[in-house]
Structures are given as structure tokens and as C-alpha cells.
Amino acid sequence: MARIAFIGMGIMGGPMARHLADAGHEVVGVANAQAVQKLVERGGRGAANVREAVTGADVVITMVPDSPDVESVALGSEGIYANVAPGTLHIDCSTIRPDTARALAVAGAASGVQVVDAPVSGGESGAIEGTLSIMVGGEPDAVARATPYLEIVGKTIVHVGPAGSGQTVKAANQLIVAGTIELVAEALVLVEAYGVDPRAAFTVLAGGLAGNAILDRKGAAMIDRHFAPGFRVDLHHKDMGIVLAAAREAAVAIPLGERVAQLMASLRAQGHGGLDHSALLLQVEEASGTR
Amino acid sequence: MARIAFIGMGIMGGPMARHLADAGHEVVGVANAQAVQKLVERGGRGAANVREAVTGADVVITMVPDSPDVESVALGSEGIYANVAPGTLHIDCSTIRPDTARALAVAGAASGVQVVDAPVSGGESGAIEGTLSIMVGGEPDAVARATPYLEIVGKTIVHVGPAGSGQTVKAANQLIVAGTIELVAEALVLVEAYGVDPRAAFTVLAGGLAGNAILDRKGAAMIDRHFAPGFRVDLHHKDMGIVLAAAREAAVAIPLGERVAQLMASLRAQGHGGLDHSALLLQVEEASGTR
Amino acid sequence: MARIAFIGMGIMGGPMARHLADAGHEVVGVANAQAVQKLVERGGRGAANVREAVTGADVVITMVPDSPDVESVALGSEGIYANVAPGTLHIDCSTIRPDTARALAVAGAASGVQVVDAPVSGGESGAIEGTLSIMVGGEPDAVARATPYLEIVGKTIVHVGPAGSGQTVKAANQLIVAGTIELVAEALVLVEAYGVDPRAAFTVLAGGLAGNAILDRKGAAMIDRHFAPGFRVDLHHKDMGIVLAAAREAAVAIPLGERVAQLMASLRAQGHGGLDHSALLLQVEEASGTR
């Protein structure tokens, strides 16, 4: 069993840390009191800060909101790389910019730390059920070393390429997820406008070529207009910024991606940043004059 | 066992008619020689025209390309309604305009024919495997009567509302399918631009919240740029015309739907109408300067 | 001087009819009491219906909202073509479908009536000032005959091609106008978001390559959020339907046109159909979270 420092135990990180504790690992978490308490109930414990948590750790896992947050916990005299022993493994599960991920891998290597980027998909339910899909970037030996831990929290673990590649695939993931939510929302408002029962419609749509994980996991809540997160608009907006920057940098045309990025930005500008990303439905209703 | 007239035995209709023959029904098909020959091998037979096929039939199933095609075979002195006995059931599996479907139900009723609209989703593979998803509109007793036949060719059969409702849900289906193809294409070109192996990427994308039937059934062919139909761009373009008209009529905003409809139209205008609809990928490559 | 029947004296048609009366023509109008009263003050008179107005007319001018309205006043036993003498000239200034314009030219010819389509641009101010831009379709001799009348109400009169061509160019005009309003609205919200004085900004924008007639004629009202028509959203929405149909029919890609058509449709769905089309600004503000 390994000693694991887990930094960032929110909607996603919390259940992940608890799965690792349940699997017998010694998990030391940095989080708010409530999250730490839940971890303690599973045999883990809390630490006052990053330095305390990572000192003596075999593995450090980070699950924080954005690129600067990872840089903040990884770099500097109080950060991960300055306070772990050479040979430590850092698995970053946050969703951040691919170029930041590459830079962290270089910075970690300078301290003898093996860094892999391992962003996840599957949402809150995937984290709770331990069925996340995880896209892993990094050196083969580091990825091999990270895999047993990732298999505890996820079901589909795929090594997609060198450092940063996990984040590139995650960007593609967020593009598809946002677009699919919007497509489902457009379909929902359309069938309702014609008086069709949306539950029956979603059942049959899910069975054919239109079938997707959004229909399966969020369809019922969207019909009921329940938008409790889940995954917040604020975060998906941040992720779409990564998608747009990556596409523009590589001159890749993403017409649906750019459109849904702007709808997500509008949703946030209207004060809905704290809702689940499926609240894109509100934009469709507003533009259709039905709200 | 029933006597079934089957009109329109192409990529979708052909396998459907053969499943019905395999199930023991007496199937009389109207189609080209090759399709009829395949039906004969399963115990069915061909007819020279619609009138001959439907005379004496208990059930008539139509699977033709567009609204005018259904009107052409259903109405007029040589058509279905003028040549069947009262009480005959007409199941239209074509994808047509919802208002045309409603008009046919009225016209059929005037001849004592029960009409249900039952468009399908699932593509060629769904037709061959008998796993289609079928969205059914019509009167409850007519739908109940149609269901045993539909269960032979499909796996998910849902009664979604009165006449025309099946077509409305099919429009929503085509909106989601076209949009999802485009999203997968954008994601594919994006990850390739960053040197990530698309097979690994699609494997992990399929396992999370980005998972969808297009990744499952068409992802590999898209990576290989194999665009043999399948479902032709010409037909999906026609269907997007139905989607756009339905949305505009009801003032429903479908920003991604309108965008992908125009990409499909461009693909066709460029001479690719005969390719599989997954060839939307060509548009992404062209706009990204990688073709 | 000619005897002119003028059918449809609203925001645009009213000033046009009065200019013709001011020029010395005998104008007989079909309109509401208020519009007729204004015409009487300029020397014209009213008629009870189309038949009465057109009987004995040398020229009939129509300025009505939509394709069915023109068909309604032109065709049938009470319509123009059944009640005028052979050799009469019909100038249709309405904005309608190009194919309807072509059909009317054929129907008129069958009654010996010369028909030209002559839709106008320039808005209410252009109608009042007699400075409209007029795009004329029809046979050369009919257009030559219509030109002196059009020169009374407009400044730029151009024969663009055979019957229906005027309407095709008008569709292009409405595409550019809607798109330009939206661009000006986006620019306005952008500069305001950064605290720049919009009046100063519009002054300098108008002087360079961004200069356009919307900035000149509607810019100040947009800054003040004055949306009294002018040209109503309902009508521009109708016109965008013509644009979309024409583009789809010819497989012409109009990405900005389709986008602004949907924004116009949303504006109307939200209950703003009676505002000036420059109220597209409301959509930008809503999507930017500033309303």
C-alpha cells in the first residue's frame, strides 16, 4: 500500500480520494473540514497544507480547478516538487492547458518527480461509482506506475501519448460533452414544441444512432429542469477557453465548438455559472421565447 | 402469420424485409431485381408494382426516401389506399415531414386504413442486426397492432404520440446525429493536430461523458477516412431540411442544428452527396487546411 | 400625368404615394382612413377596394407585406389583373419570394399586364426623403416604362435582370442589412463593456472601412436604445425566411446570414416582433448578460 497525498477534494476529488482509502492506501488530504472528515471516516487523514501532505508521500494526486491552481500547488518553496523525495509520482487529474501540463512535466523532472497528466471524464456519478474515463499523458514508465491507482477510481484508463496529451484529449472530450448537451437541449425544446412527450422521445433517441451519455445520465434531469451540479458552468466555461485556444493555435476549425463555447459564456454572463452545464438548455429556451 | 407488402428495399428496407420473412411472414416486395432476389431466398416474393403488392395484404410497410415518395405510393388510383381492403395497417418507416405524416393518416383513415409513422434510427448496421430504434406516432390501437412487426426489425420501440409524432422525434434524432458526427470530427482533427493517436483518444472518449453511438459505430471508419455509406449525405441533407423547417415553424432556436445543416449542405454542394454522412469530417479538414 | 392606383400605404407605401401625388399624378389609394386622408391632402383620393382603385388606372403600384398579400391583390376576380385594361403596368414594390415574382409576371402577361418587381431599400427615412434604392426586375420595355415613376420615390434605380431578379437582389440586401445591424450591435456592446463612449466610437468607425448605412442612420438610436420602427422585426424575419430558402435552394453557404436569421427569429419569439430590426441589439445584450 502506498502513501498518497490528495490535493483538492471537491465534487470529483472527494469521491476519488475515498475510493483510494477504501482500497487500503494511506491517504492524506488537503481540503476543507467537511471533505477531510469524510476522508477520516474511511481511514484517511487531513493535512494543514500542501507541504505537510506531500512530505513522505509516494504518490501525489492533484484535482484542482485550473492551470494556475496546479502551478500554485506544484511549484514554489511550499509546493509539491520542492518538498517530495526524488522518485515521487505526481498524477495531475485536473483539467488544465496542455502546454501547462508539458511545462509541469519538465519542472517535475528537474526535481526527479515523475509527472503524468490524467484528466478524467464521467462527471460526479462517474467519480462516485469509480467508473471514470481517464486520458493519460506522460512517459511510459510513469504512466505504468500511475495506472494501478487510476484503476481504483476509473474504468477506462488509456495512455494517449506524451506529457500534455491527456489534456489535449480532455479538451476534445469537453468539446464533445458541451456540444452534445446543447444538441440534446435543442432536440428537447423541439419535441416539446410539438407536444411530444420528452420521456418517450429520449427513450427512443437513446436507443439509436443519436444515443449518447448525456441522454443516459442527464436526460431525465434536463426534462425536469434540475440543474444542480454536477459539473458547473463556470468550470466548463474555463475548459472551453482551453478548447478554443488549442484549436486556434493549431488552426483547427471547430464551428460547433466555438458556437457552444459562446453559449456557455453567455450562460455564465447571465449569472448561471453555478448551475450544472446541462443548463445550456436555459439558453435554448430563452432564444426560443419559451422562458 | 401476416401477409406483408414491403415497398422500398434499399440499404435500410432490404434487411428489414428479410427479417420479417425470416420471422415467417409472407412478404411481397416492390424493389429492384437484386433486392427481390435476396427476398426470394428468404421465402418472400416480388411484385411488379404497388397495386399488385398491396392487393390482399394485411400490412403495408413503406421505406422510401422522401415525403413525395410516400405520397406517390400511398395516394392515387394506383396507390396503397385505393387498393387495400378496409382495416389494412400501413406502417410508414420513411423519414418524412411531420405534416405530411399527419396528412397521410387522415387520407388513410378516409379509406379505412390505419396509418402509423414509424421512422427508424440505427443505420445500416442496426437494420442488418435488427436492433433499430423506432419512434412511432399514431392512434394507440394502430400502434399496438404495428408493434409486433416493429419488434422483429428493432430493439427499442416507443410510441411517442399521435400521428406525425414519430417524424418529429426522428427530426430531433437527425439533428443530434448530424451534430454528433460533426463534434466527433472536430475532436478527431483536434487531437490529430497535436499528434495524439486517435484510436487511443476515441477509446477513452467513448468511456466517459463524451461517449456516443457515433464514436462506437463510426469512429474507426472516420479515423480511416472510410466514407462508404451507410447513410448518404444526400438523405441527411434532406432530413436537415425537415429539421430546419420544423424548428423555424415552431420558433425553436437550434444554433448547432442550423450550423451542421449548412455544413451538410456544403458537403453536398461540393459533390459528396453519395458519401456516408460521417464525411462531415472532410469539411472540418478543409476548413482546417489539412486536406 | 398618369392615373396611378396605389395599394398598401403603410410606413413605406404612404410616403411613396404622397410623392407621386406631389409630382402631379392622379393617385388613387387603397389603405386605412388615416393614410387615405393624408393622400387626399396632397390631391389624391381613396378607393373602397382593389377593383375600384385599379379600374381605369394606367399604372398599379403595390406595397404590401408578403408574397400571399401580393397574390391576393393581383389574382382572382376582384384582383388587379382581372380588372385593368390590357397594357396596364404593374409595379410591385413589396418584398416577396423571387419565384412568386416570376409567377406573377407570367400571370400578368396572360392578361396583357406588364409586371415589374421593384423592391426598395432605404427604410422609412428613405421613403420620406424620396431617396430609396430600388432593384428592378422585368422585361426591358416594362422597366423603362416604370422608371420615371420610380425616380420620383427613389434615388438609385437599377435594372438588375429579368422578372424576379429585383427580389433576388432584395434578398441579398436584407441579408446584408440584418448582418450589419448585428455587427454594429456587437461592436456597440463591446466598446461599452470597456467604458468607451459609443458616440465617439461610432463617429470614427463611420469614417473608415467599417463605415455603413446602419451606423449613419440607426447608430444614434441604437446607442439610445430607441427601437420604434422603422422596419419591424416581424417583416425582417419574414424576409430572412426568403433569404434562407433562396440560399438553400441554390446551395449557397451564408454562415453569417443563417446566424442572424436565427437571432431575428429569437427576437420575434421573445415578443419583440413589433420593434425596429435594430433591436437585434437586445439579443446581444441578453447573451452578454447586460440586460
Add this chain to the structure above:
Amino acid sequence: MARIAFIGMGIMGGPMARHLADAGHEVVGVANAQAVQKLVERGGRGAANVREAVTGADVVITMVPDSPDVESVALGSEGIYANVAPGTLHIDCSTIRPDTARALAVAGAASGVQVVDAPVSGGESGAIEGTLSIMVGGEPDAVARATPYLEIVGKTIVHVGPAGSGQTVKAANQLIVAGTIELVAEALVLVEAYGVDPRAAFTVLAGGLAGNAILDRKGAAMIDRHFAPGFRVDLHHKDMGIVLAAAREAAVAIPLGERVAQLMASLRAQGHGGLDHSALLLQVEEASGTR
């Protein structure tokens, strides 16, 4: 008469510098040999580098491609601010990021240099004719001091706000210009698809509410498919990056702006970065299947 250092004498800067020389100012240019030779013919002279050019100057004018270029010539030991006397005026006519412009104003002030941002609009013809539209940001006294010089090269000079405001308005300008080019291109392909003479169409469009500077200055060249710059796609693509960033930062929705930004990016990705920005027409033709 003032001594003016002019840095960056390309398509725009070249004619501007020559106008200043023609007006009697002592102009010292930093540019390639050909541009310097033209300046010498008008009484100016060349300098080997920025330091030589600005030493002893009363006014420094910069007209370079992008934000890093301005920073490169303004900052550092060989740059403007380190080599001019306190009290010198720096007029930056480049199109750069508003936040970079604000930062330069601060950096200049630290050296006693008054900095104004004064980006221009009007294209090559506006530069040659001295009719540019200039949007000026900065402190009132600095702007007042810059105005006489700007009046030599432009016709519409407007002080729009504090440092950076000129660049914000220029971003709005580039948004409108790109969008208008695209709208004109869509209109052109549409009328041509219906066999209408585009020259006649453009004449009448220019006279009404669709009238704009693109029709006036670039319409004929677009009809002829002459895409010699003018203003290069590469530069307008760079500018759209500024527009997108400014809009996203302020949460302003620019649906047409984002769409045309991506069309511009595609045009560049396809290898057309060296053409005039009116080559957006190529994208419309390609998407319409007419190329």
C-alpha cells in the same frame, strides 16, 4: 516643423510617413531600402535602427504589425523610451491588444514620454489619400498634441477615451470590417447563383440601407476576384484574435464576430494568408461548391 521618427513603413506606414514629409516635417524612417528611398525622394531620410532614428526626435510614430513588435521597438535599452528626451510624444498607430497599449502608456510615462494609441482604418487607399479614420486613446493633452500630425494622414480623428481606448475601438472596427466583407461575399455568391449581374446588384445595394465602405472600395475587385492586398488575411486574422480575446474577457457575445474569425482562420490555414482580407469570398465559394 517637428522632427519625426517613423518606425514601420509598409503598405500603411509608407504613405503616412510620406504625407508627413510632404507637410514639411523632418521625417527619419526605419524601414527597408525601398521604403527609405521613397521617403528620401520626399525630403526625409533613413536611420540604421530605432535608437538612431529616435535620438533627438520630437515625435515618434510607430506602425508595426503586432503587440510584440511595438513592445520590441518601445522597450529595452535599444528602444524608444530609453533613447528619447523626456517630453517626447509617442504615437502608436499599430493595431495591438488594448492591454498592451495601456501597459505601454505606463512604461512611457515612467520615462517622461507621452504615449497615445492611434490605430487607423481606411485601408491602403485611405493611407495613400490621407483620408484615414483614426481612433485615439490617451491623456487629453497628449492627444491634443498628437492631433495636428494625425490630421496630416487622416480625415476623421476622434479622441475616444484614455490609453487603450483607441485599440478597443479598433477591435470593434476590425469586427465590423471582417463581418461586412463576409456579408458582401455571401450576397455576391447568392445573386450570381441566380444569374443576376453582380455589378448592377452592387450598385443598387450600395445606395440603400445595405450600403457600406466594403461595397464602395472593394466590391468591384471582389466581383473580379482580385485579391491582391490591400490588407492581408494574416494581419486581419491576428486582429480577430484581439477581438475574440477582448470579447471573451468582457463576456460580450459576438456571434457573427466569432463566426467570421473562424472563417478568416480557415482561409489562412488553407494557405491564403497573403491575400487581401476580401478573399473571405473564397471560403463562401468553397462552401457553396462553386470553386
